[in-house]
Amino acid sequence: MIVELNNITKIYTDAEVPAVKDVSFGVQDGEILTLLGPSGCGKTTLLRVIAGLERPDSGEVIMQGKRMASNNCWVPPEDRGVGMVFQDYALFPHLSVRDNISFGLKNKNKAKNAEKVQEMIELVGLENHADKNPADLSGGQQQRVALARALVTDPILVLLDEPFSNLDMNLREKMRREVVRILRKSETPAVFVTHDQEEALSISDKIVVMNNGQLEQKGTPREIYESPIACFVATFVGQSNILHGVLGPKGENIETDLGTFTYNYQHNKQPGEDVIISIRPDGFELVEDGPIQGTIKEIAYKGGVVDLIIELTNKEFYQDLLVHIHPKYRVEVGDKVSFKLLPHFLTMIGECKPAI
Ligand SMILES: Nc1ncnc2c1ncn2[C@@H]1O[C@H](COP(=O)(O)OP(=O)(O)O)[C@@H](O)[C@H]1O
Ligand SMILES: [Mg+2]
Structure with missing residues (x-):
């Protein structure tokens, strides 16, 4: 050193x-x-x-x-x-x-x-x-x-x-x-x-x-x-979607309002425990018939990337998602879109208030 x-x-x-x-x-x-x-x-x-x-x-x-x-x-x-x-x-x-x-x-x-x-x-x-x-x-x-x-x-x-x-x-x-x-x-x-x-x-x-x-x-x-593990890192270094989840029976899956996702990182939570997760807006991929479905509520074109605010179709979901897509996609407010989640962009974080 x-x-x-x-x-x-x-x-x-x-x-x-x-x-x-x-x-x-x-x-x-x-x-x-x-x-x-x-x-x-x-x-x-x-x-x-x-x-x-x-x-x-x-x-x-x-x-x-x-x-x-x-x-x-x-x-x-x-x-x-x-x-x-x-x-x-x-x-x-x-x-x-x-x-x-x-x-x-x-x-x-x-x-x-x-x-x-x-x-x-x-x-x-x-x-x-x-x-x-x-x-x-x-x-x-x-x-x-x-x-x-x-x-x-x-x-x-x-x-x-x-x-x-x-x-x-x-x-x-x-x-x-x-x-x-x-x-x-x-x-x-x-x-x-x-x-x-x-x-x-x-x-x-x-x-x-x-x-x-x-x-x-x-x-x-x-x-x-x-993979931010601190809430501050998830929200200060770039932006993030902060969600609640529950750890699945074997501790390998996290069940969220967006669906159930495999979680491969080390953690010290017990199966069934409530967890808070962070998903970077870059962690979504626009696909046809993807598991995450919603309607575009807002668009901010930023040149190299386009920010979308997505209102989810899932009935009980109370939170809009921030998603980044490539500018090659021509989308408009009101379009119905669907996504899949890329695994590396989901992490479990410590105590966290929702992003400001
Ligand atoms: N010479 C000093 N005397 C008293 N307080 C100081 C002094 N230098 C910095 N501080 C205070 O210490 C804290 C950390 O400051 P600093 O290390 O300069 O932060 P940063 O470089 O991250 O902006 C701040 O609250 C600042 O007001
Ligand atoms: Mg300084």
């Missing part, structure tokens, strides 16, 4: 509730991990705890097997070997790209430093801009400088706090791919912070979903999206 956080709690002076409460996760070598959650949920605090800019009130931070922070141990930020990229990049306006990048190098060997800086300039593709000042660069180029500056010291880990939020949509997508490419090429593990679900899903090896200072779920992007 590059970094391990064990039971981290952080309470700011005068705060009534902890900013971070009992959070544990690890970052493995070469891994890109994202902390995802709404504003104020404690993401930046956790990043600062890893960097050594905040001291946890309890719990421990371990890097490459060495203790960095615990109730009787403290290693300051400059001795942790961690690189940081801030939201506003924090570049020195009066220094050139080259000098911004070399700023953090402590090594006195000038020739070696110049070589390392040149290597970074090439890694981030700024060969033609090395002597310019930040003000003469685009937002994307400034970001590359910030990343090069974080990587030039060969950090064991790079921390990036909402690095794309100042870029407009098109550039953001491009820079995400670019930054991930550079991190992979330099084989540097990274922790990103973002409140953008799509961003987290697209750049990460692993996602840690946070809410109110607590860890809700950790997993691969696919696990987080297709």
Whole structure:
């Protein structure tokens, strides 16, 4: 493990509730991990705890097997070997790209430093801009400088706090791919912070979903999206249909108002128990004579996908369904349609209020 956080709690002076409460996760070598959650949920605090800019009130931070922070141990930020990229990049306006990048190098060997800086300039593709000042660069180029500056010291880990939020949509997508490419090429593990679900899903090896200072779920992007086990994850990371069900006699099936479905994941419920399930809107396939039947109540065309609100035909069903279909289907409000359910998109979740 590059970094391990064990039971981290952080309470700011005068705060009534902890900013971070009992959070544990690890970052493995070469891994890109994202902390995802709404504003104020404690993401930046956790990043600062890893960097050594905040001291946890309890719990421990371990890097490459060495203790960095615990109730009787403290290693300051400059001795942790961690690189940081801030939201506003924090570049020195009066220094050139080259000098911004070399700023953090402590090594006195000038020739070696110049070589390392040149290597970074090439890694981030700024060969033609090395002597310019930040003000003469685009937002994307400034970001590359910030990343090069974080990587030039060969950090064991790079921390990036909402690095794309100042870029407009098109550039953001491009820079995400670019930054991930550079991190992979330099084989540097990274922790990103973002409140953008799509961003987290697209750049990460692993996602840690946070809410109110607590860890809700950790997993691969696919696990987080297709198999949320926490209600918050089902409703914050994308959208979901939340339904009640009853576990069948052998514990392998779930009986719901939509029908009975096989359930292959591990769980600790007993046969006959009430359960709450989440079905992603992408978990339905439009088919003729499918088991789930209804009428289209609303349509929202979104380009790559079409959102449908379906009023179900099943007599006792009290809840409309949100379903995603491919835009190749030309449908209209009032059309009668039928679906089948794709198994991976149904999961059992914990206590849950219906989606907002
Ligand atoms: N320096 C600070 N002093 C007191 N409270 C803080 C400080 N920094 C953050 N907080 C509070 O801690 C909580 C978590 O903040 P933060 O880690 O910045 O969340 P996020 O990055 O997810 O938006 C928030 O309620 C915030 O107001
Ligand atoms: Mg923040």
